[in-house]
Amino acid sequence: MRVYVPATWPMLRTLVKTGRLDPIGGTAFALTPALREAYTSGDDEELEYAAMNEAARASLRLLSVEFGLGEEGTPARRVVVAADLDVTLRPDLDDGAVRIAGSVPFEVIASVHIDTEEAEYAVRQAAGAVDAADMGDLDAEFLIGEAEDHDLAWYDPSEVAFLVDRP
Structure with missing residues (x-):
């Protein structure tokens, strides 16, 4: 099944170093x-x-x-890793939530989707408002929408090492 794993720039750096992506809480979407x-x-x-x-x-x-946590050096870019894996459905969470057992090996990654530099301001604002948006705050939801107006760029997995090596 094609799954979409939420990630961050530091998680991509770890993927490049170890060849594996460790989804937080084993959570992905499909x-x-x-x-x-x-x-x-x-x-x-x-x-x-x-x-x-x-x-x-x-x-x-x-x-x-x-x-x-003070990781201000983290680029404010949403990251989604698409991979082909066996998963367990998670009906207790969102409709598309699934659980992944263990790490995602580099070999099963189909593509990586990342915000462009132009989205960073909107993404930083949205990251600060995501909890409030989840609780129904309409102003916060507007900020989330501003970030979601930016399409994620598509990258081949072979390009990830070059991406994370950039300043």
Whole structure:
């Protein structure tokens, strides 16, 4: 199953060093039966995109934690790693949530999706507002929307080492 793993820039650096990505809490997102049921229309490609967007929002949550811990040097860019894995469904969480057992080896990564530099301001603002948005704050939800207006750029896994090596 194609899964979308929320990540951050430091997680990509670790992937390059170790050849493995360790999803926080084993959580990822995919086109699950519950996600398919939640939408009244849409083909598989559109629903996969919805799963990737859920992972991108989860990446904002990870960035919020990193910034809260003083990791100000972390680029304010959402990161989503797409991989092909066996998973366990998580009906106790969001419709598209799945659990991954263990690390994601580099060999099963299909692509990596990252915000461009132009999105950094909006992403930093959204990371600071994600908790409030989850609690229904409409102003915070607006900031999340500003970040989500930026499309994630697609990268081949072979390009990740060059990306994280940039300043």
